[in-house]
Amino acid sequence: MARETAPWLESASGRGGSAEGVVHVFWLAGMSCDGCSVSVLGASNPSVEAMVVGTIPVLPHVVFHHPMLAEEAGSDFMGPFREAVEGTLGAPYMMVVEGSIPDDQTLERAGQFSGLGVGADWPRGSSSSRGPEQPLRASDWIWALAPGAAVTIAIGTCATWGGIPAAAGNITGSMGLMDYLGADYRSARGLPVVNVPGCAPVGDNFTETLAQLLQYLEGIAPLPDFDDLGRPAWMFEETVHRHCPKAGYYEEGVFSEEPGDDQCLVEIGCWGPVVQCNIVERGAINHMGGCMVAGGACIGCTMPGFPDKYSPFYKAPPGSAFSGSVSKVYGGGIRRLRRMSMKTGNREPLWDQTDVVTSGWGRGKGKRDPVDKVNAFFYKKLQYRGSVNHGKRYHKQPLPGSLDVLTKNGIDHTQSVDVLGERIKSREEI
Ligand code: SF4
Ligand code: SF4
Structure with missing residues (x-):
């Protein structure tokens, strides 16, 4: 100017x-x-x-x-x-x-x-x-x-x-x-x-x-x-850990073993659970970046006594040995239960009604096995206890008439080649 x-x-x-x-x-x-x-x-x-x-x-x-x-x-x-x-x-x-x-x-x-x-x-x-x-x-x-x-x-x-x-x-x-x-x-x-x-x-x-x-x-x-x-x-009353994008990994007891891994960084020297800083919520510049967002462990740079009180860098803080072990035991169980829920969550209700998985990406995989069906049954019992399960209330609702419309119109797409390198399988092969 x-x-x-x-x-x-x-x-x-x-x-x-x-x-x-x-x-x-x-x-x-x-x-x-x-x-x-x-x-x-x-x-x-x-x-x-x-x-x-x-x-x-x-x-x-x-x-x-x-x-x-x-x-x-x-x-x-x-x-x-x-x-x-x-x-x-x-x-x-x-x-x-x-x-x-x-x-x-x-x-x-x-x-x-x-x-x-x-x-x-x-x-x-x-x-x-x-x-x-x-x-x-x-x-x-x-x-x-x-x-x-x-x-x-x-x-x-x-x-x-x-x-x-x-x-x-x-x-x-x-x-x-x-x-x-x-x-x-x-x-x-x-x-x-x-x-x-x-x-x-x-x-x-x-x-x-x-x-x-x-x-x-x-x-x-x-x-x-x-x-x-x-x-x-x-700005400084909360710990880094509470707002960290990797906090979910910590809760599920999954930890990085070396820099560059995606999981919680506590075992390779992250002090986030006891350090007060807002960089992961606010971003470093223009709401972008910030230590864990970019894959870096917290070395306590906002705290009195930094750097000596938080050195040696990239060595697990002593307190993490206890909290991390507890998290591995508790989080390991929780993680498995969540995977079961996610397996059910990643399905369209129509697939359950027709027993046909329409995602070409999965090539027809994903049919529910009996164990999944039993799990889903009891999970829904708990989920809708005291409430209304609309899926159950309307389970006699007719299926949409246009399902699998290409096949219904006589278009043969069983000979076409998909970008994944395999011929699309016919219904019978699935
Ligand atoms: S990377 Fe650090 S701040 Fe983030 S969840 Fe793990 S211990 Fe907490
Ligand atoms: S290293 Fe510094 S800026 Fe990064 S999360 Fe820790 S205290 Fe915040």
Whole structure:
């Protein structure tokens, strides 16, 4: 889009836009792979584009200060960051942090692990240990922006709980945003850090949370429901397992033996029964994909302590030895009973009445044996107990007159060849 037709870019530069109905969102990256940015920019419900263009009627105009969206660079890009800290931005702002926070405030001499801007960009009147051309730390901006932010959001497991940079062997002292700001931290609107975990997180989880919080800031919706860890409760209260497309296999005690198998993945390292995540319901991007949907086991990437607490990956969780064994015994029996019901279910009532199976694909197979008939008889007894069995009530209803219409009209199709490579068998051969 041309610069002159992009009002959010005008606002982002402090040239235009008004305080009314405008909320700035400052996106900062700590120890990050940018995966959260990729997820969020691919979100669709709602999308970032819809928010910045302002096509969602109830939401204020969102001005994103994100390096992947910005046309500005250098001091032009950093200007609004400085204005936000100085209190001259003229509109409320939110702070979003992607990636864990390195301990470079105390490890001053150990190095700088993630930077943003240079000393010349630092708010006027605030002291900085950096010279005008020296890079500032991302952590400098985080503690400077946090007190004035209307809402502070940590996106992704690195920013929420520390994630991979905070795993064993962490030489940077990396931690989550909550740990960095402390339990007493409250945003300008009185909220602790909001956490949207995942590695990478579901982009829609973030944009939906942002949209809900924007409505709250506008005073048109109540504060969304967050759990004890600051996660959007409606997204993270259920386990992966409860909504997994493979949960039926688990219930029937059928388990994959190696990656690529279709069945439940618990025996090859799936932690889904104890991990809170909504990716299989929501999909990874645009309602598509998501770990088990794509055949992957859950490695607990939304959870505090990931990755160490869920390693070694692809090894059966200890708890699955018990629950999986119970499931094999119970599920094995249930599975056999269901197969019997399915055998009956995959038949047309007409086939039972005429004792002729009309599916050419089955080549006439599928006649019921006496055991199936007995099973079906008792099953129906239970099924229709206290109710009406219409099949039984109308069992004297005449058969349709056009059954097997080609044969009735004298068309000989016994010599034709079917695509399955065999001559269609005559009635007598079936
Ligand atoms: S694959 Fe994982 S989440 Fe899905 S049913 Fe099996 S154990 Fe549960
Ligand atoms: S299902 Fe497990 S591995 Fe996949 S996104 Fe959710 S928590 Fe992470």
